[in-house]
Amino acid sequence: MIRIIPLLLITMISATISADKPDSIHYISLNRAIRLGQYDGVTTAKELKSYGDFGLGSEEKVASELVILDGVAYSIPADGKAKVMPDQAKIAFSAIKFFKTDKQVKINKAFSLKELEQYLDSLIVKNTFAAIKISGEFASITFTSYHKQEKPYKPIEQVPVSEFTHTKMKGTIVGFFTPESAAVLNSPTYHFHFIDQARTTGGHVQDCVIGNVEIELDYTRSFTADLADPAILQHIDLNKPIEAEK
Numbered sequence: 001m002i003r004i005i006p007l008l009l010i011t012m013i014s015a016t017i018s019a020d021k022p023d024s025i026h027y028i029s030l031n032r033a034i035r036l037g038q039y040d041g042v043t044t045a046k047e048l049k050s051y052g053d054f055g056l057g058s059e060e061k062v063a064s065e066l067v068i069l070d071g072v073a074y075s076i077p078a079d080g081k082a083k084v085m086p087d088q089a090k091i092a093f094s095a096i097k098f099f100k101t102d103k104q105v106k107i108n109k110a111f112s113l114k115e116l117e118q119y120l121d122s123l124i125v126k127n128t129f130a131a132i133k134i135s136g137e138f139a140s141i142t143f144t145s146y147h148k149q150e151k152p153y154k155p156i157e158q159v160p161v162s163e164f165t166h167t168k169m170k171g172t173i174v175g176f177f178t179p180e181s182a183a184v185l186n187s188p189t190y191h192f193h194f195i196d197q198a199r200t201t202g203g204h205v206q207d208c209v210i211g212n213v214e215i216e217l218d219y220t221r222s223f224t225a226d227l228a229d230p231a232i233l234q235h236i237d238l239n240k241p242i243e244a245e246k
């Protein structure tokens with residue numbers, strides 16, 4: 001009995017901690033802001049991880065692509081080499097949540113990125129927000145990372161990128177589905193970052209061919225956000241309609 005009581009207490013404490021974790025997506029700044037050229041840090045990597053264990057984003061000055069997987073934050077700069085991000089690193093944008101699988105699908109076939117997104121279209125409940133974890137064997141994958149910027153910042157379309165293509169690589173896509181109408185929050189409709197199984201490389205996914213696919217979906221009915229200080233937003237115009245750029 002003396003041995004059982006501590007085990008019960010540990011189980012109860014673990015269940016309480018799990019229940020206390022929010023099921024919402026938390027945004028650091030707005031994807032719209034970073035696309036217009038707001039690259040200053042809004043929070044630290046340490047603070048960011050208090051909002052979730054699964055996510056993506058960008059380090060300040062777009063110095064690296066950000067992947068958060070299994071509670072570890074990885075930075076992937078323009079050289080394509082992934083490393084654990086220091087707690088004091090500053091984050092310009094992120095979407096993050098505590099991942100809880102609501103739906104899981106395994107498929108033994110190959111998909112291009114376009115085919116994968118089409119399959120997800122048939123799988124995802126429309127008009128929802130979802131975190132998406134996709135693991136598999138990549139016959140090929142192409143991803144990018146931006147080059148670090150200094151002020152005065154340019155819009156993201158004018159920032160140079162490094163592009164990398166790898167073959168025969170296992171890894172995980174960390175992504176989010178965001179309805180088109182909510183484009184200010186995150187890239188619609190799919191935003192995918194990648195990190196390899198060895199946690200040595202990755203970036204923003206541009207294309208891929210993936211097989212032995214495992215897809216996990218985590219839906220949410222709520223989101224929260226930490227917005228950038230207005231003082232660091234003066235060089236961009238968040239009132240400019242997105243449609244004006246199309």
